[in-house]
Amino acid sequence: MAETETSTSKEEDHTSKDENKFNDSNDVVTPWNVTSISSEGVDYNKLIDHFGSEKIKPELLERVEKLTGKPPHRFLRRGIFFSHRDMNSILNDFENKKPFFLYTGRGPSSEAMHLGHLIPFIFTKYLQDAFDVPLVIQLTDDEKFLWKDLTVEKANEFAYENAKDIIALGFDVNKTFIFSDIDYIGSSTAFYQNMIKIQKCVTFNQVKGIFGFNDSDSIGKISFPAIQAAPSFSNSFPDIFGSRSDIHCLIPCAIDQDPYFRMTRDVAPRLGYPKPALLHSQFFPALQGAQTKMSASDPNSSIFLTDEAEDIETKINKYAYSGGGITVEEHRKKGGNCDVDIPFQYLKFFFEDDQKLDEIKESYNSGKLLTGELKKILIDILKPMVRSHRERRAAITEKEVKQFMTPRKLAFDY
Amino acid sequence: MAETETSTSKEEDHTSKDENKFNDSNDVVTPWNVTSISSEGVDYNKLIDHFGSEKIKPELLERVEKLTGKPPHRFLRRGIFFSHRDMNSILNDFENKKPFFLYTGRGPSSEAMHLGHLIPFIFTKYLQDAFDVPLVIQLTDDEKFLWKDLTVEKANEFAYENAKDIIALGFDVNKTFIFSDIDYIGSSTAFYQNMIKIQKCVTFNQVKGIFGFNDSDSIGKISFPAIQAAPSFSNSFPDIFGSRSDIHCLIPCAIDQDPYFRMTRDVAPRLGYPKPALLHSQFFPALQGAQTKMSASDPNSSIFLTDEAEDIETKINKYAYSGGGITVEEHRKKGGNCDVDIPFQYLKFFFEDDQKLDEIKESYNSGKLLTGELKKILIDILKPMVRSHRERRAAITEKEVKQFMTPRKLAFDY
Numbered sequence: 001m002a003e004t005e006t007s008t009s010k011e012e013d014h015t016s017k018d019e020n021k022f023n024d025s026n027d028v029v030t031p032w033n034v035t036s037i038s039s040e041g042v043d044y045n046k047l048i049d050h051f052g053s054e055k056i057k058p059e060l061l062e063r064v065e066k067l068t069g070k071p072p073h074r075f076l077r078r079g080i081f082f083s084h085r086d087m088n089s090i091l092n093d094f095e096n097k098k099p100f101f102l103y104t105g106r107g108p109s110s111e112a113m114h115l116g117h118l119i120p121f122i123f124t125k126y127l128q129d130a131f132d133v134p135l136v137i138q139l140t141d142d143e144k145f146l147w148k149d150l151t152v153e154k155a156n157e158f159a160y161e162n163a164k165d166i167i168a169l170g171f172d173v174n175k176t177f178i179f180s181d182i183d184y185i186g187s188s189t190a191f192y193q194n195m196i197k198i199q200k201c202v203t204f205n206q207v208k209g210i211f212g213f214n215d216s217d218s219i220g221k222i223s224f225p226a227i228q229a230a231p232s233f234s235n236s237f238p239d240i241f242g243s244r245s246d247i248h249c250l251i252p253c254a255i256d257q258d259p260y261f262r263m264t265r266d267v268a269p270r271l272g273y274p275k276p277a278l279l280h281s282q283f284f285p286a287l288q289g290a291q292t293k294m295s296a297s298d299p300n301s302s303i304f305l306t307d308e309a310e311d312i313e314t315k316i317n318k319y320a321y322s323g324g325g326i327t328v329e330e331h332r333k334k335g336g337n338c339d340v341d342i343p344f345q346y347l348k349f350f351f352e353d354d355q356k357l358d359e360i361k362e363s364y365n366s367g368k369l370l371t372g373e374l375k376k377i378l379i380d381i382l383k384p385m386v387r388s389h390r391e392r393r394a395a396i397t398e399k400e401v402k403q404f405m406t407p408r409k410l411a412f413d414y
Numbered sequence: 415m416a417e418t419e420t421s422t423s424k425e426e427d428h429t430s431k432d433e434n435k436f437n438d439s440n441d442v443v444t445p446w447n448v449t450s451i452s453s454e455g456v457d458y459n460k461l462i463d464h465f466g467s468e469k470i471k472p473e474l475l476e477r478v479e480k481l482t483g484k485p486p487h488r489f490l491r492r493g494i495f496f497s498h499r500d501m502n503s504i505l506n507d508f509e510n511k512k513p514f515f516l517y518t519g520r521g522p523s524s525e526a527m528h529l530g531h532l533i534p535f536i537f538t539k540y541l542q543d544a545f546d547v548p549l550v551i552q553l554t555d556d557e558k559f560l561w562k563d564l565t566v567e568k569a570n571e572f573a574y575e576n577a578k579d580i581i582a583l584g585f586d587v588n589k590t591f592i593f594s595d596i597d598y599i600g601s602s603t604a605f606y607q608n609m610i611k612i613q614k615c616v617t618f619n620q621v622k623g624i625f626g627f628n629d630s631d632s633i634g635k636i637s638f639p640a641i642q643a644a645p646s647f648s649n650s651f652p653d654i655f656g657s658r659s660d661i662h663c664l665i666p667c668a669i670d671q672d673p674y675f676r677m678t679r680d681v682a683p684r685l686g687y688p689k690p691a692l693l694h695s696q697f698f699p700a701l702q703g704a705q706t707k708m709s710a711s712d713p714n715s716s717i718f719l720t721d722e723a724e725d726i727e728t729k730i731n732k733y734a735y736s737g738g739g740i741t742v743e744e745h746r747k748k749g750g751n752c753d754v755d756i757p758f759q760y761l762k763f764f765f766e767d768d769q770k771l772d773e774i775k776e777s778y779n780s781g782k783l784l785t786g787e788l789k790k791i792l793i794d795i796l797k798p799m800v801r802s803h804r805e806r807r808a809a810i811t812e813k814e815v816k817q818f819m820t821p822r823k824l825a826f827d828y
Binding site: 142145146152182183185186187188189190191192193196197199200201202203204205207208213214215216217218219220222223225226 | 556559560566596597599600601602603604605606607610611613614615616617618619621622627628629630631632633634636637639640
């Protein structure tokens with residue numbers, strides 16, 4: 001088969017074990033587990049070295065700004081999306097008017113989503129608006145069925161519930177296809193063909209190395225990575241892209257998902273497909289601190305999109321790890337530490353104004369701004385944000401959900 | 415989940431390794447390899463012991479005759495279908511007017527099929543006629559893509575070519591659904607749901623034990639057994655059976671396929687589905703002798719359905735292993751040995767008249783009938799049989815193929 005390899009990044013060979021698991025003495029980062037012993041969280045520079053990705057540098061941001069005519073999203077400006085693979089190749093395409101598409105996803109493990117789940121979607125919405133490109137969103141209900149104590153029906157139901165939260169972020173229905181694996185795989189010969197093409201290229205040895213599977217894992221888990229890989233290839237979506245397999249894919253995701261796409265990038269040239277490009281985000285920290293990410297399985301670690309105003313206030317005040325002094329006196333004297341302070345970290349994600357955020361940081365670090373005051377700034381942002389999300393979500397009709405989730409032509413020509 | 419286990423056979427536990435591979439000093443029997451050091455072929459009684467199935471006894475044949483009002487098929491009368499699982503439970507169902515369905519299949523590894531490939535289908539046609547039940551036929555083009563050096567397109571094309579040979583055997587279009595995995599899985603959410611349900615129940619350890627997979631096998635191969643298992647469950651075919659998952663399945667197949675269905679029978683009660691029943695056939699021997707089965711990958715071992723009259727004559731005369739004496743004198747004196755004689759073995763499969771077959775056997779064993787004469791009897795049967803098969807096949811229209819291969823309601827009510 002002809003290779004349509006267009007990657008411009010350094011040579012990659014992901015068969016070596018070193019980069020397949022990130023598990024040094026301080027940090028563990030896998031698709032199923034993120035922990036760090038540091039209160040500042042995972043060492044992301046080390047992660048770039050281990051995974052073999054590239055750091056997002058100011059030149060890349062300048063190029064994005066120039067090409068899109070808009071300032072880069074705050075997640076880019078603040079290094080929340082901090083690492084990439086082949087982003088320059090995507091920007092070259094864009095400059096040369098060659099189309100690309102966006103792919104992101106979510107594992108619907110529960111009905112309620114939390115703030116951390118929104119990060120890739122908020123960023124994907126920005127990318128879709130800035131570059132005006134089609135977007136596919138995979139809901140891996142099959143994965144959640146395989147991994148969790150869930151029925152097929154329940155996992156599928158969660159996929160539809162989560163779709164509403166995603167739609168509520170304002171995606172353009174004419175440019176966005178959202179799908180549940182359970183429903184789409186059973187309705188797309190093209191997708192299934194790519195699944196088995198990928199599965200033929202990947203051995204158990206490889207998924208053992210990349211994902212840490214062992215002999216006691218189910219054959220469903222073992223073959224699942226091919227299902228998360230398949231949407232990276234445009235011909236998995238004939239309704240959108242016809243039979244074209246050469247349209248480049250850009251995947252915004254948290255960096256713990258990178259193992260799936262390292263595998264995908266290894267397989268792509270063997271199938272004659274372009275390698276997907278990636279933009280990696282940092283993790284959204286748990287209320288208790290950056291040692292771990294926000295997790296739906298620990299309700300006290302998370303602010304859910306279903307939380308009421310008073311829940312949010314209580315959770316921030318009660319659980320959010322503070323980088324402030326133990327007493328007001330101590331705080332005034334020694335100042336706070338924004339690098340470990342969870343309310344400040346959350347503001348980095350959600351507070352738009354760069355200058356004011358700098359002022360808050362300075363004020364808190366100097367001891368002028370107190371912990372309670374900092375928490376209040378965050379609460380005053382989150383309360384209306386979550387409420388208006390819930391209002392937008394409640395207004396979504398079943399018909400709209402169905403429209404987003406029906407395989408169909410999008411408002412692009414290929 | 416409620417168990418609808420209705421098996422009446424002895425308790426089974428297939429986790430022990432002994433029965434998972436049949437590989438004693440004389441015989442090897444796996445889905446990918448059948449060899450014996452004996453010129454009489456595999457020791458089928460030993461196989462029954464190893465696999466833990468049950469021997470088909472005269473009482474079972476009498477029951478079949480009584481219930482169907484027809485003499486049992488020659489494959490049953492002659493012990494070619496020699497082993498079963500739960501066949502009495504199927505006959506109980508039939509007696510009580512409870513519906514069951516037939517499932518068989520084929521891996522479309524090449525365009526041309528050979529005589530050996532017809533055996534399960536000839537027998538399935540008899541069962542369909544005798545019991546008047548619906549039938550699903552799986553063409554595992556995905557399997558052949560995963561195992562062989564074949565493209566998806568080629569494997570899928572072979573599936574459609576093979577479907578014509580199967581249809582040519584005279585199946586009733588109103589009672590038969592033939593499907594290619596590549597096409598059907600991508601068009602059936604119900605089938606995909608059963609696939610992942612099965613995959614969740616089976617570990618790599620288990621498929622390693624049952625099928626001999628190892629760490630260098632592709633994740634496609636490793637998860638494939640779930641795909642061959644899924645058609646055993648009636649709710650994989652909602653167009654035929656609606657949402658009913660309790661309809662019993664009877665699988666006629668060569669015994670080398672039993673590992674797939676041992677696995678299926680282990681999984682079934684955990685999913686609340688009935689275990690499929692089985693009827694196992696012996697192998698159709700290669701021209702060179704019963705040490706191995708007829709194989710499409712060795713053209714000289716096989717008589718293809720595309721062979722012309724002269725090819726058949728040449729192959730039988732030149733390659734068919736003879737149990738006769740080396741010289742006519744020796745043959746007259748010592749007699750032949752029908753137990754190892756391939757032309758006689760083929761007559762056992764295709765010569766209908768029991769009495770005449772006995773006479774041939776006696777005459778050959780006594781030395782009266784010569785090897786050339788015996789071969790001529792076989793040639794005179796095979797030549798018109800293969801020619802008329804080819805004529806029937808040539809008359810099949812694309813429309814007919816499409817009709818057989820469209821998921822649809824069959825002429826049964828559930």
